[in-house]
Amino acid sequence: MRRRPGPSAGPEPEDGLLPKAGAGETWRYALRLLRPRWYLAVLTVLALAVGAAVQLVTPRALGWVIDAAIEGDRGAIVWPVQVLVLVAVATGVFQVLTRTLIAFVAEPVLATLREEVVERALHLPSGAVERSGAGDLVARISGDVEVVTTAIRNIVPTLAMSVFLVWMTAVGLAVIDWRFAAVALLAVPTDLYALRWYLRRSGPVFAAQxxxxxxxxxxxxxxxxxxxxxxxxxxxxxxxxxxxGRSEEAMDCSFRAMRFRTRFWGRMHLSEAIGVAAVLVAGFYLVRDGSVTVGAATAAAFYFSRLFEPVNMVLMMIDMVQEAGAALSRLVGVAGVPLPEQREETVLTEPSIDLRDVRFAYGAGHEVLHGVDLAVPAGERLAVVGASGAGKTTLAKLVAGLHPPASGELRLGGQPVDRFGPDELRRSVGLITQEVHVFAGPLIEDLRLARPEATEADLEGALERAGALEWVTALPSGIRTVVGKGGHRLTPTQAQELALARILLVDAPIVILDEATAEAGSAGARRLELAAQRALSGRTVLLVAHRLTQAAAADRVVVLDRGRVVESGSHDALVTAGGHYARMWSAWSSNGDPTKGPASSAPSSASA
Structure with missing residues (x-):
């Protein structure tokens, strides 16, 4: 069995949320993405180092200008000024170079990260997304990706340059006179205390945010x-x-992070004041004793100022880095979900469905299906009815392969459903729900999502069998009309017919209709029912019936009640039996013409 490349160990899920990777897992994932571009990363580091070294010439050149001015040697001022001009030009060149190199390294990494997150997200079990809520996934793919992108493009290069400037400036300060470097160390204890205090408390705050x-x-x-x-x-x-309540919780987390930043910067300003005072006092005594010139003391003051500037930059960005780290760990948590195993796919030889003692629960202690036994022979049209919450949609999702059974056995064509790979399952079982998504773009491309190699004649044939060719031909640009967001708006009935045409293009031998006419009006629903009967003739159909007219036209009807099969038989037989189904049909018929759908006053107890 082969697995797609990914993190060696899967991330751990948070309570009720999608998984989040640990620090070690996140680092390993980031290094894996960087490995193919290691040479560019090394070149980027070298360019940052040289750029930082060039900037250090400026304070010393200003010191030379001051010394020359004090001595009255105007000629000696010219060459330091020329050095300053060259430094300015070189600084600009290295900034452009480093930004370009960072783009060459970062953009492919970001693209790979996005692709892997989306790929894993599309393969996440439906149950996992339902438990966490789509909002958690949306927040990761949109908000977290944006945070990481901003960090890589802006924060990381600035942070790296600041780190180089800190230690190179410290060296430059010591070169002028070691005593300047010594007194500058007086600011270090306050820096370390502030940093330690902040790091111990801010990480969980950003994760919670x-x-x-x-x-x-x-x-x-x-x-x-x-x-x-x-x-x-x-x-x-x-x-x-x-x-x-949700907004207030998010706002409280933001305020908590802001309070941390405010207290942190108060401590950092104290450290800066201590350092500046120490360097100025040291410069006064060293100049008075003749140990250094005024220009050298001035250069030392500039060096300390430049030293504290990158230190402030590093510390200021720590919270941003932590926020980006929290976002990256959430993205790696999704990207680290293993893809389905590559294996020999079982081929569906017979479109039959067989459930034996199948149970399913969305959470511990909340079982939805309780020991369901159900056999659907090839070619049968089976309608599943029951009150809201009876487990109809859950049963449909299990057969479609969206959820694995918690226990029991589910077979398609006599083979366990877990032996079917995702591609074969997609070709074997088609699912239409009441919520149909119309992709933005030309309608012809929307249809070809089902079968990319389909000819225009194939598409028109599928549309005709789905009862949609007439209105598609009447569109402004026919089958090439742009539909979906920003394009021609389709009615719920038209969207369902489009979904039916997709199923026909896939040519799945088993089709599941999960309340597929629920969004359409009575006339549209009847039109869809007739189109589905014609188009799906000869296939095995599992129909979660929203209207009992659908059940009446089925070969057999199964009644679910609280996750159990309580009745099974033909429409006429169940009506004659006088049980659950007979009561539902009586309520349905008495509140509207059963051939046209329920009247608006139909009671909820009669709903299928």
Whole structure:
């Protein structure tokens, strides 16, 4: 069995969230990305070092100018000024060079990171995303990627240059007179205390801030994405309270980080005051004793000022680096999820479905399916009905391979479902849900996502069987009309017909319709039902019925109640039996014409 390259050890999941990598795992992942470009990384470090050394000439040249001015030698001022001009030019050249080299190193690394995160995200188990909420994943792919990108493009080069300037400036200070370097050390204890105090407390704050922002994004998605449901059940005040709570939590984390920064910088300003005072006093006594010139003392003061500037820069960026580190660990947590194993794929020989004592739970102690036994022979059209929360959609997701059973056995064509690789499962089982996504772009490209090599005649044939060719032909540019966001807006019925055409292009022998007509009106739903009956004739169909007219037209009906199969049989037989299904059908029929769908006053208990 071969695995795709990735971190050697998988990251650990956080409670209720997607996994987050540890520090060691994050470092190993970053080094793996840098390894193919190690020579450029070394060249970048050398360019940063030389650029920092060039900048150190400026304070000493200013000291020479001061000494020449004091001595009254105007001719001696010319060459230090020329040096300053050359230093300015060289500094600009090295800044451009280092920025270019950093781009050559960083941009491919960022591109690889984004690609691997998105690739792993697309292969994450549906259950894992549902438990954490889509907001956590969105916050990582958008917010965390942005934080890491900003750090690599801006913070890392500035930080590296600052580190070089610190130790090179310290050397330059000692070259003038070792006593300047000695008194400058008086600022070190305060620096170390401030740094130690800050690092011990700020890391968890930034990690908590990223988590809080993910929770806020999830709540926003829940409230805005489910706006229709929120309005229908008058849940607006509840969602506003939840959103306010998430926002307040994120805001508290931001304030906590801000308070840390404020206290940290108070300690750093104290350190700077101590160092400046020490260097000035030392310069006064050394000049008075004739140990150094006024120009040299001035250069030492400039050196200390330049020393403290990069020190401040390093310390100022520590919180940014920590924030970027927290974001990177969350990204590596997703990128480190192993891809499905590459193996010999089982080929579906017969489109049958067989569930034996299948159980499933979304969380410990919350079992949704309880020992489901169900056999669907090849070519049968099976309708699954039941009250809301009965487990219908969960059953559909298990058969589609989106969730693995917690226990029991699920077979497709007599073979365990876990023997099917993702590609073969995609070719074997098609799924249409009530929420159909229309990708932005030409409609022809949207269809070719299902079968890239399909000809235009193939696409038109699939559209005709799905009942969509007439309205597609009537579009402004026909099949090449831009649809989706920013393009022609499709109705819910048209979007479902487009999804049905995709399924036909894949030519999956098993098709699952999970309340696929729920978003359409009564007329649109009936049109979709008829189109699906024609298009899917001869295939094995598992239909989660939203309208009982769909169940009435099926070969067999299964009734789920609280995760258990309580009835199974034909529509006529179940109506005659007078059980669960008969009561549902009676309520459905008495509140509307069963051939047209329910009336608006149909009670919720009659819902399938």
């Amino acid at each position: 990223r988590v809080a922002e993910g929770a806020r994004a999830q709540q926003l998605l829940d409230s805005v994405g489910g706006a229709d449901t929120v309005r229908a059940f008058r849940l607006g005040p509840d969602h506003l309270r939840l959103m306010a």
